Amino acid sequence: MSKSRSKRLGFWLVILALGVGMEALGQFEIIDGYVMQVIELIGINIILVASLNLINGFLGEFAIGHAGFMALGAYISAIGTVKFHLPFVVALLVGGLLTAGVAYLIGIPAFKTFGDYLAVITLGFNMIIVNLLNNIEYVGGPRGMVGLPKSTNFLWVFATTILTLVILRNLVYSNYGRVWIAIRENVIAAEMMGINVNRAKLKAFAIAGFFAGLAGALWGHMLQYINPSSFTYLKSTDMLVMLYLGGLGSLTGSVLGATLMTGLLEVLRDFGVWRMVISPLILLIIMLTRPLGLLGNREPRFVVPKEPKAAEEVSHNVPAAR
Amino acid sequence: MSLLHAEHCSMHFKGLKAVQDFTLDLEEGELVGLIGPNGAGKTTVFNMLTGVYVPTEGKIFFQGQEITKAKAWQINQGGIARTFQNIRLFGDMTVLDNIRVALSFRIRYKMLDAVLRWSQYQKEETRVIEESMELLRLFHLDGKQHFLAKNLPYGEQRRLEIARALATKPKLLLLDEPAAGMNNKESEELMQLIRWIREHFNLTILLIEHHMPVVMGICERIKVLDFGQTIAEGTPLEIQSNKRVIEAYLGEEVED
Known part of the structure; x- marks a missing residue:
């Protein structure tokens, strides 16, 4: 067995052990419910940050309203379980898919522009979604929705997180990802290479929306209570902080950023108000010393999928140019 | 039927008339040069042909199909590829x-x-x-x-x-100053490369270039722009002796 292959196998064994181990520790109450919930929150944040990375990191756009999609996923799935008594897994998928649809529709006007303007538009949609939820009595208006079944548990979060990361990784290291990165690198050249830039962007936006919707659904069914004020731009900002801490264009970075920041905020809970000083300060230091984040545009080798056994080394008998 | 046919194309940016009344016919397999002093509108012509700009006036046909208002990616998929004056790779x-x-x-x-x-x-x-x-x-x-x-x-x-442009399998290749920043030896090699890819890939090539030895060496036909207007067209020999061209452009070259 080659070295890289055994490294890969080892990596997956560690992941598996982590999942099984955590679940066991939770089951036997060695880890208490509070810590378990923090761990679940880390998983949910990883999904959010990794999906945001698709737009801000790989596609190179600047969207800052990701909490809006999270809200849609949470509310749609909650309507599914509370009002229609759908099984959780169905509500979860419906939440993700409908959010993806909305993201696609929002993307159509949003991608008529880019850069700072796109940022403002996505922020605007975040606000619109929150305000809509505040004013729809069917979903409880500003009081929100209560009585969501406690369906989210560690295994759900763990499985969804791993699945999200694998899917995103496989997409990023396929033709889809190459096209997104090419758009980031040089949009004019990308368009001149026969790439329908707008369609590629919309695809990325819908995919990001899908996973943000899943994360929202998991989150709602973890806390069993959702209200619009949880999904304001402050939530979006949290995600941005985690994303930039971990580094743009690196899924491993997203995992790292989400884990560190979520953990940090919990650890600093004892410091009261100082929490709001210490955590931005840490971010500031990291941005000044590592402007690309911890892992900007870099991925450890063993998480990068292998190229197909293409005959890169096979020599062809082609006449030379000169 | 010519491969590319542009008739009376103009590109105006508010008051600025970057290109006026530009007409071009490219036959299959031709290697045509587009020259002119800085700011003459050469790159603007490329941008019109490749869908970066939609011409203010005029029409463009490629293989008999109108592409005047087509998007850049549609034009590329249809068989026109280009390189850029300032290299635009995915760095x-x-x-x-x-x-x-x-x-x-x-x-x-x-x-x-x-x-x-x-x-x-x-x-x-x-x-x-x-x-x-x-x-x-x-x-x-x-x-x-x-x-x-x-x-x-x-x-x-x-x-x-150039390789990347060829990967899209074009019929027509537009090269925007491929010899920019190259010394004489390098541009000599480039000339041979351009000749060779035309044969090997069965291409029609439209070339913008400032390096006169390159243009005169490989182009069969040359079109000269100055201040957005076409001032001359012909074989390299005709262009070299054309008075208006020498005035606009080559005159300075001869003196130094």
């Missing part, structure tokens, strides 16, 4: 990936195939890598396929850009 991508992106619109696998990485994906990616490597080999860039494009030396970046 943070590898040399191989630069080529693979150019092949992307021919890739036949869906999102599900990419996620599950099953046989359709493997088959297509293998084909794409082989095709890319063959192109890189032709341009003597094999062995550097895993370099980031931005880390290549200048001359190789130019070559990669």
Whole structure:
């Protein structure tokens, strides 16, 4: 067995052990419910940050309203379980898919522009979604929705997180990802290479929306209570902080950023108000010393999928140019 | 029927008339030069032909089809590729990936195939890598396929850009100052490369160039622009002796 292959196998064994181990520790109450919930929150944040990375990191756009999609996923799935008594897994998928649809529709006007303007538009949609939820009595208006079944548990979060990361990784290291990165690198050249830039962007936006919707659904069914004020731009900002801490264009970075920041905020809970000083300060230091984040545009080798056994080394008998 | 036919095209930016009444016919297999002093509107012509700008007036036909208002990606898929005056590679991508992106619109696998990485994906990616490597080999860039494009030396970046344009399998190739920043020896090599790719890929080429030896050496026909207007057209010999051209452009070259 080659070295890289055994490294890969080892990596997956560690992941598996982590999942099984955590679940066991939770089951036997060695880890208490509070810590378990923090761990679940880390998983949910990883999904959010990794999906945001698709737009801000790989596609190179600047969207800052990701909490809006999270809200849609949470509310749609909650309507599914509370009002229609759908099984959780169905509500979860419906939440993700409908959010993806909305993201696609929002993307159509949003991608008529880019850069700072796109940022403002996505922020605007975040606000619109929150305000809509505040004013729809069917979903409880500003009081929100209560009585969501406690369906989210560690295994759900763990499985969804791993699945999200694998899917995103496989997409990023396929033709889809190459096209997104090419758009980031040089949009004019990308368009001149026969790439329908707008369609590629919309695809990325819908995919990001899908996973943000899943994360929202998991989150709602973890806390069993959702209200619009949880999904304001402050939530979006949290995600941005985690994303930039971990580094743009690196899924491993997203995992790292989400884990560190979520953990940090919990650890600093004892410091009261100082929490709001210490955590931005840490971010500031990291941005000044590592402007690309911890892992900007870099991925450890063993998480990068292998190229197909293409005959890169096979020599062809082609006449030379000169 | 000519391969490319542009009739009375003008490009106005508010008050500025960048190109006026530009007409061009390219026959299949031709190698035509487009020259003129700085700011004459040469790159604007390229931008009109490739869908970056929609001309204010006039119409453009490619293989008999009107492409005046087509999007850049549609025009490229239809068979026109170009390089850029200021190199526009995908800098943070590898040399191989630069080529693979150019092949992307021919890739036949869906999102599900990419996620599950099953046989359709493997088959297509293998084909794409082989095709890319063959192109890189032709341009003597094999062995550097895993370099980031931005880390290549200048001359190789130019070559990669041409290779990338060719990866889209064009019928017409537009080269915007390919010899810019090259010394005499390098531009001599470039000339041979351009001649060679025309034969090998069965191309029609439209070339913008400032290097007179290059233009005069390989173009069969030359069109001269000055202040957005076409002031002359003909064979290299005719252009060299054309009074208006010498006044506008070549005069300065002769003196130094």
